[in-house]
Amino acid sequence: SQQGEEDPQALSIQEGENATMNCSYKTSINNLQWYRQNSGRGLVHLILIRSNEREKHSGRLRVTLDTSKKSSSLLITASRAADTASYFCATTDNYGQNFVFGPGTRLSVLP
Amino acid sequence: SAVISQKPSRDICQRGTSLTIQCQVDSQVTMMFWYRQQPGQSLTLIATANQGSEATYESGFVIDKFPISRPNLTFSTLTVSNMSPEDSSIYLCSVTTGGADTEAFFGQGTRLTVV
Numbered sequence: 001s002q003q004g005e006e007d008p009q010a011l012s013i014q015e016g017e018n019a020t021m022n023c024s025y026k027t028s029i030n031n032l033q034w035y036r037q038n039s040g041r042g043l044v045h046l047i048l049i050r051s052n053e054r055e056k057h058s059g060r061l062r063v064t065l066d067t068s069k070k071s072s073s074l075l076i077t078a079s080r081a082a083d084t085a086s087y088f089c090a091t092t093d094n095y096g097q098n099f100v101f102g103p104g105t106r107l108s109v110l111p
Numbered sequence: 112s113a114v115i116s117q118k119p120s121r122d123i124c125q126r127g128t129s130l131t132i133q134c135q136v137d138s139q140v141t142m143m144f145w146y147r148q149q150p151g152q153s154l155t156l157i158a159t160a161n162q163g164s165e166a167t168y169e170s171g172f173v174i175d176k177f178p179i180s181r182p183n184l185t186f187s188t189l190t191v192s193n194m195s196p197e198d199s200s201i202y203l204c205s206v207t208t209g210g211a212d213t214e215a216f217f218g219q220g221t222r223l224t225v226v
Contacts, residue, residue, distance in 0.1 A: 030211055030212075031211075031212055033214060033215075035215075040148070040201050040220060040222060041219050041220050042115070042117070042203060042217035042218050042219045042220050043154075043203070043205075043215070043217045044217070045214040045215065045216070048212060048214060050212065088153060088154070090215070092213075095211065096210060096211035096212060096213055097142075097207075099144075099156075099205075099207075099215055101153045101154045102153060103152070103153045104153050
C-alpha cells in the first residue's frame with residue numbers, strides 16, 4: 001500500500017495566520033495531489049505536484065515535495081474563515097492511476 | 112474536466128433495506144470509482160466501475176453487498192444492500208479523465224444514515 005498519512009489530524013488557527021499540513025507516503029509515486037472537502041461533500045482538487053518537482057504555487061497555496069523523505073506539505077497563507085475544511089493528500093502510481101488518499105487534516109480557521 | 116451529478120445527496124434508511132445511488136457525468140469517461148467515507152475518516156475505494164463488464168471490487172467489499180451497474184460511459188449506480196447501521200457513511204463517486212497527471216473529479220456525495 002502506498003497510503004499517505006497526514007499530520008496534524010486537526011488544526012485550529014486564527015484568520016490571517018498560515019496553515020501547514022504534512023503528508024507522508026510509502027512507495028514511489030507519479031504525482032501527489034491535494035484535495036479539499038467541505039462538510040462531508042465531494043472533494044475538490046487543489047493542486048498537483050509531479051514527482052520531479054520540488055515546489056509549486058497556486059494563489060495562496062504552496063506545495064512542497066521531498067521524494068527522498070516521501071513527504072509533502074501544503075501551506076495555506078493568510079487563511080480565511082472560508083478555508084475551513086478537511087484537506088487530503090492523494091498519491092497515484094507510476095501510471096497516474098490507483099489514487100490513495102491520506103487520512104486528512106481538519107482545518108478550522110477562526111474569524 | 113468533468114462535472115458529476117450524484118443523487119440522492121442524503122437519505123435516512125431503515126435497516127434491511129437497500130439504497131441505489133446514481134452518478135451522472137457530463138462527458139464520457141472510462142474510469143468511474145465508488146468510495147466510502149466513514150465518519151471522520153478518509154476515503155476507501157469500494158470498486159472500479161467498468162463499462163461493459165463487471166465492476167472490480169477492493170478487498171473487503173463484495174458484489175452482493177454493493178452491486179454496481181455501468182450501462183454506458185456517462186452513468187453508474189451503486190446499491191447498498193441489506194443495510195445495517197454500520198453502512199452509515201458518505202458514498203462518493205469519482206472519475207478520472209486519463210493521463211499520467213489526471214486529477215480525480217467527485218460528485219457531491221451521498222450521506223447515508225441507517226437507523
